[in-house]
Amino acid sequence: MPSTPNQDRDEVLRLLRTVAADRPALFQRADALRRARLGDAVPLRGIVEFSNICANNCLYCGIRAANTRVRRYRLSPDEILAIARRMADWQQMTIVLQSGEAPSADGDRTLGELIRRIKKETPLAVTLSVGNRPRDVYARWRDCGMDRYLLRFETSDARLFAQLHPDGTLVERLDCLRALRALGVQTGSGFMLGVPGETLAVLADNILLCRELDLDMIGIGPFIPHPDTPLAAAPNAYAADPELFFVALATLRLFNSDAHIPATTAFDAVVSGGRDLALQRGANVFMPNSTPGEYRKDYLLYPNKPCVDEDAGQCAQCVVLRLSALGRTVGQGPGHSIKRPAGPRPERWPGVTAVSEDILGFDLFPEVER
Ligand code: SF4
Numbered sequence: 001m002p003s004t005p006n007q008d009r010d011e012v013l014r015l016l017r018t019v020a021a022d023r024p025a026l027f028q029r030a031d032a033l034r035r036a037r038l039g040d041a042v043p044l045r046g047i048v049e050f051s052n053i054c055a056n057n058c059l060y061c062g063i064r065a066a067n068t069r070v071r072r073y074r075l076s077p078d079e080i081l082a083i084a085r086r087m088a089d090w091q092q093m094t095i096v097l098q099s100g101e102a103p104s105a106d107g108d109r110t111l112g113e114l115i116r117r118i119k120k121e122t123p124l125a126v127t128l129s130v131g132n133r134p135r136d137v138y139a140r141w142r143d144c145g146m147d148r149y150l151l152r153f154e155t156s157d158a159r160l161f162a163q164l165h166p167d168g169t170l171v172e173r174l175d176c177l178r179a180l181r182a183l184g185v186q187t188g189s190g191f192m193l194g195v196p197g198e199t200l201a202v203l204a205d206n207i208l209l210c211r212e213l214d215l216d217m218i219g220i221g222p223f224i225p226h227p228d229t230p231l232a233a234a235p236n237a238y239a240a241d242p243e244l245f246f247v248a249l250a251t252l253r254l255f256n257s258d259a260h261i262p263a264t265t266a267f268d269a270v271v272s273g274g275r276d277l278a279l280q281r282g283a284n285v286f287m288p289n290s291t292p293g294e295y296r297k298d299y300l301l302y303p304n305k306p307c308v309d310e311d312a313g314q315c316a317q318c319v320v321l322r323l324s325a326l327g328r329t330v331g332q333g334p335g336h337s338i339k340r341p342a343g344p345r346p347e348r349w350p351g352v353t354a355v356s357e358d359i360l361g362f363d364l365f366p367e368v369e370r
Pocket of ligand 1: 054055056057058061062063064065099100101131
């Protein structure tokens with residue numbers, strides 16, 4: 001008999017409350033599931049932070065529009081293409097183009113043309129992570145060759161979301177994710193761990209919402225207060241127990257067996273060797289920074305970000321050594337989602353459970369027959 005939403009939430013909470021002595025067993029369970037479903041090869045996705053210009057003012061973010069201490073930049077399409085042409089040599093078969101959210105007709109068109117050029121001139125898969133857009137813009141980018149899109153929902157608590165994001169709502173964010181899914185784009189989302197105001201119950205709902213969304217990729221990372229933001233003095237909700245970040249990661253894996261889960265950079269910022277630990281506790285993807293060295297200090301979403309003094313070539317070498325020290329190999333090929341074949345998806349999402357109404361207070365998928 002399938003479990004009910006309340007039973008699932010109870011189970012997630014039980015795992016999140018795992019006491020220190022039992023955590024190694026939880027980590028081993030998550031690692032074994034990761035190995036069984038996704039193997040030991042680690043797909044590399046090279047991130048190019050191509051612009052730190054953003055129109056929004058998310059309270060936690062170091063490059064928010066109101067932060068006048070940031071030197072703003074935007075790489076030209078030719079600069080980005082020059083990086084993309086080197087990435088296959090670095091065994092990075094996906095380029096992740098990430099920027100602040102700064103929609104403009106010209107900028108969005110240029111991005112489409114860039115995707116087309118990358119797909120024509122390199123063997124790379126293309127992931128975009130540039131924020132909320134209308135469905136027709138996502139559709140145009142998909143037609144240009146975009147394979148994947150990352151858009152974190154950050155928190156499943158609509159009230160908390162509104163407090164943190166003065167420029168948008170959780171409903172809008174989830175609408176974007178739904179549009180991407182319906183367009184057949186491999187869709188990634190995720191959340192922050194320990195944002196001020198978060199409770200363990202919210203964290204449990206974050207994990208359940210990831211499963212509800214049936215995501216292809218899930219990125220999570222600890223909230224780290226940035227000194228130039230309104231949350232500068234707000235500690236992480238789990239500051240007293242940083243290992244909980246990994247407990248959450250392991251639980252996320254147990255509830256999302258087939259999703260690609262990256263060992264995000266923020267784990268390194270809070271715990272030495274954090275990304276290595278993440279790869280041993282449920283994560284299966286690594287995202288080396290392939291942004292040119294001279295721009296890295298200008299893309300600090302949070303402080304203590306690792307690798308800001310390196311360049312892309314150094315990071316490319318470093319990751320191979322890190323993986324080999326863990327007994328893991330570099331993934332070959334594009335590292336697409338294992339959940340479903342590429343191509344358009346039905347508007348109706350099979351396998352959706354009835355959790356969302358419970359978590360969000362509204363029906364996330366009104367068109368789905370249950
Ligand atoms: S989190 Fe993203 S959208 Fe929000 S301020 Fe930072 S760059 Fe802009």
